[in-house]
Amino acid sequence: MTRARQLLAQAARVVVFTGAGVSAESGMPTFRGAGGLWKSFRAEDLATPGAFARDPRLVWEWYGWRRGIVASCRPNLAHVALGRWMLRREGVTLVTQNVDDLHERGADEAALGLAREAAAARVAPIRLHGSICHTRCARCAVRAPLAGPVDATSLATLPHCACGGLLRPDVVWFGESLPEGALQAAFAAAAAAEVCLVVGTTGAVYPAAAVVHETRGAGGKVIVVDPGETAYDDVADVRLWGAAGEVVPALVAEG
Numbered sequence: 001m002t003r004a005r006q007l008l009a010q011a012a013r014v015v016v017f018t019g020a021g022v023s024a025e026s027g028m029p030t031f032r033g034a035g036g037l038w039k040s041f042r043a044e045d046l047a048t049p050g051a052f053a054r055d056p057r058l059v060w061e062w063y064g065w066r067r068g069i070v071a072s073c074r075p076n077l078a079h080v081a082l083g084r085w086m087l088r089r090e091g092v093t094l095v096t097q098n099v100d101d102l103h104e105r106g107a108d109e110a111a112l113g114l115a116r117e118a119a120a121a122r123v124a125p126i127r128l129h130g131s132i133c134h135t136r137c138a139r140c141a142v143r144a145p146l147a148g149p150v151d152a153t154s155l156a157t158l159p160h161c162a163c164g165g166l167l168r169p170d171v172v173w174f175g176e177s178l179p180e181g182a183l184q185a186a187f188a189a190a191a192a193a194e195v196c197l198v199v200g201t202t203g204a205v206y207p208a209a210a211v212v213h214e215t216r217g218a219g220g221k222v223i224v225v226d227p228g229e230t231a232y233d234d235v236a237d238v239r240l241w242g243a244a245g246e247v248v249p250a251l252v253a254e255g
């Protein structure tokens with residue numbers, strides 16, 4: 001812990017790279033491991049362009065269920081501590097694989113006297129896998145926040161774009177490319193960072209997982225916070241075994 005705190009304090013530029021584990025203590029299921037979403041659901045049926053083409057109603061139903069979980073969850077101590085830390089210091093870029101909005105809401109809670117929108121904007125993560133709270137038109141690709149619940153009882157009740165196209169969740173599905181701008185921004189920030197702080201990801205899904213190797217490849221240090229094994233365990237300069245909500249607040253606490 002002492003070494004990790006030193007590395008973070010000395011670094012002018014830090015990338016924080018988060019995965020499902022950072023939201024686990026909020027009640028969000030992770031993807032792999034016990035209770036993980038991919039243990040109970042088949043990604044091929046729910047999270048691919050083919051699945052949406054076959055049965056958009058089913059896909060919307062599943063994402064509606066997941067949005068309900070997000071809405072019922074509160075940011076945990078890790079989200080709030082990261083938000084407070086990022087509001088307090090310069091040079092931190094947050095890159096997340098998560099599609100929830102808990103980082104922004106954690107910054108809201110930490111707001112430090114800033115307007116809530118300003119706080120959320122300051123920590124706004126680079127989203128490599130999109131956002132469950134936004135839609136994208138399957139025809140014209142326009143993006144918009146998703147207002148209210150989706151009625152998935154029939155094709156006709158699903159949300160449609162002004163252009164007439166069917167709206168889809170604005171998330172990256174298996175077989176799809178990551179948003180190019182987000183990926184480039186994440187890699188650039190990671191390559192420029194002296195430290196990459198990795199929280200709650202197995203590091204199994206590429207190209208997102210390569211963010212960590214960008215920092216390493218450029219000579220930076222890697223700190224990994226996770227209670228379970230990850231693909232980064234052999235390359236981490238500091239490995240902190242534990243839950244994000246316990247370890248992260250201690251890691252970024254003032255003083």
Ligand code: OAD
Nearest residue numbers: 019020021024030031032097200201202203205228243244
């Ligand atoms: P995973 O489910 O693969 O990994 C979750 C990680 O969180 C594991 O390493 C757990 O040990 C760790 N973990 C569990 N509880 C934790 C806690 N309280 N604190 C800290 N860590 C904890 O999730 P990701 O690595 O995020 O992609 O998955 C990457 C991508 O795979 C997701 O973004 C998603 C999925 O398919 C898409 O949807 C495109």
